Amino acid sequence: MRTHGNTATRDRRGIAMLMALAVVLLLTMFMTELFFATGLELRAMTTYKESNRAHTLARAAFQALQAGLLLDEKEFYKGYRELSKFLVIGAVPLEDGLLLELEVAPQESLFNLNELGNLREQTDQDFVRQEIFFHTLEDLELPAENPDLPPELIPAEVIQGLYATIWDWLDAGDEEYIGFAAARGAEAYSYMAEKPEFQVKNAMLDQLSEIRLVKGVAESRIPWATFQKRFTALPRNPSGDELFGERINVNVASPEEIVTFLKRHKIESPLQSTTLKDIQENINQYVDKAEEIADTLVPTELGPDGEKKEKEREYLSMKDILAKMKGLGLKENYARYIFIAHGEYYRVRAVMEVGVVQARLDAVLRVTRNAESRKGEKISVIWVSLQ
Numbered sequence: 001m002r003t004h005g006n007t008a009t010r011d012r013r014g015i016a017m018l019m020a021l022a023v024v025l026l027l028t029m030f031m032t033e034l035f036f037a038t039g040l041e042l043r044a045m046t047t048y049k050e051s052n053r054a055h056t057l058a059r060a061a062f063q064a065l066q067a068g069l070l071l072d073e074k075e076f077y078k079g080y081r082e083l084s085k086f087l088v089i090g091a092v093p094l095e096d097g098l099l100l101e102l103e104v105a106p107q108e109s110l111f112n113l114n115e116l117g118n119l120r121e122q123t124d125q126d127f128v129r130q131e132i133f134f135h136t137l138e139d140l141e142l143p144a145e146n147p148d149l150p151p152e153l154i155p156a157e158v159i160q161g162l163y164a165t166i167w168d169w170l171d172a173g174d175e176e177y178i179g180f181a182a183a184r185g186a187e188a189y190s191y192m193a194e195k196p197e198f199q200v201k202n203a204m205l206d207q208l209s210e211i212r213l214v215k216g217v218a219e220s221r222i223p224w225a226t227f228q229k230r231f232t233a234l235p236r237n238p239s240g241d242e243l244f245g246e247r248i249n250v251n252v253a254s255p256e257e258i259v260t261f262l263k264r265h266k267i268e269s270p271l272q273s274t275t276l277k278d279i280q281e282n283i284n285q286y287v288d289k290a291e292e293i294a295d296t297l298v299p300t301e302l303g304p305d306g307e308k309k310e311k312e313r314e315y316l317s318m319k320d321i322l323a324k325m326k327g328l329g330l331k332e333n334y335a336r337y338i339f340i341a342h343g344e345y346y347r348v349r350a351v352m353e354v355g356v357v358q359a360r361l362d363a364v365l366r367v368t369r370n371a372e373s374r375k376g377e378k379i380s381v382i383w384v385s386l387q
Contacts, residue, residue, distance in 0.1 A: 072375055101354055110246065204235070283337060366380045
């Protein structure tokens with residue numbers, strides 16, 4: 001009987017120990033889950049606070065840039081270039097965050113796609129825009145479809161196809177653009193198979209990113225950064241009768257940018273209008289002297305390393321620009337078709353980081369300036385995105 005009693009006691013003790021272990025295990029699991037959930041909530045709260053702070057700092061930087069752009073443009077860009085040098089090395093501390101990227105890019109020298117919707121097909125203006133559009137992309141190298149092959153120049157038919165489909169996206173008509181033998185436009189029926197289906201806009205672009213919807217843009221394999229550096233979507237010129245829609249700001253552009261800009265405006269299409277033909281011939285003379293013009297507008301000197309560097313730049317008024325063109329033997333009045341002394345439209349891009357969160361700001365601004373004081377009188381936000 002004693003043996004039986006001892007066995008029963010041992011059994012009860014074993015069961016109690018198992019129950020205790022089970023309780024401990026359950027408590028451990030519960031506490032682990034509690035700590036994990038609490039950690040997630042704390043991390044989420046921290047991320048939320050960091051996100052709010054990053055967006056607040058991005059908005060503050062945007063307001064500061066607007067205030068800066070209302071000052072003398074030349075002085076603003078002098079300070080902007082100094083800040084850009086620091087950003088090349090690393091991030092710039094801003095209160096309790098870091099400014100990772102900052103770009104303030106003039107827009108007048110870029111090809112304004114909205115001007116295409118202001119033209120009539122197969123006219124002198126259309127032929128001119130075709131050529132400038134082509135020159136804007138013709139030097140672009142695209143990665144080959146076979147990764148083992150080297151990059152290749154963008155095919156001419158791809159450029160023509162993009163011109164045609166973007167034209168149809170912008171113009172108010174419903175007939176395909178047929179300005180090329182090997183490329184056609186794309187009207188409503190071309191987009192019916194899209195998922196989800198959408199309509200051709202047939203109106204001006206509100207912002208450049210809308211062209212990602214246009215037939216052929218994604219298929220072209222052109223990097224989006226390239227579109228942003230070569231094209232813009234500004235309000236149309238109301239008159240719509242000018243040969244060139246672009247102007248380059250000689251007070252902020254580098255010599256290389258001036259040369260590139262001029263060479264994109266070499267026009268060889270036979271034009272019918274006597275007035276436009278005269279403008280074409282004189283602008284082509286500017287193109288032929290592109291390097292000489294750049295050296296005249298932006299004086300350079302040899303640095304200690306033997307490389308060219310810009311001298312301290314003096315502000316050039318339009319009167320100064322005309323005089324310098326005359327000194328080069330060019331008809332100075334035609335400089336007004338391609339040069340400006342101060343800017344009006346700017347694309348602003350900034351990336352702010354707080355903790356592990358980044359805020360990305362993208363915007364286009366318009367600054368109305370006093371021609372004499374060069375200071376801004378009014379600033380308008382064309383569009384802004386903060387993510």
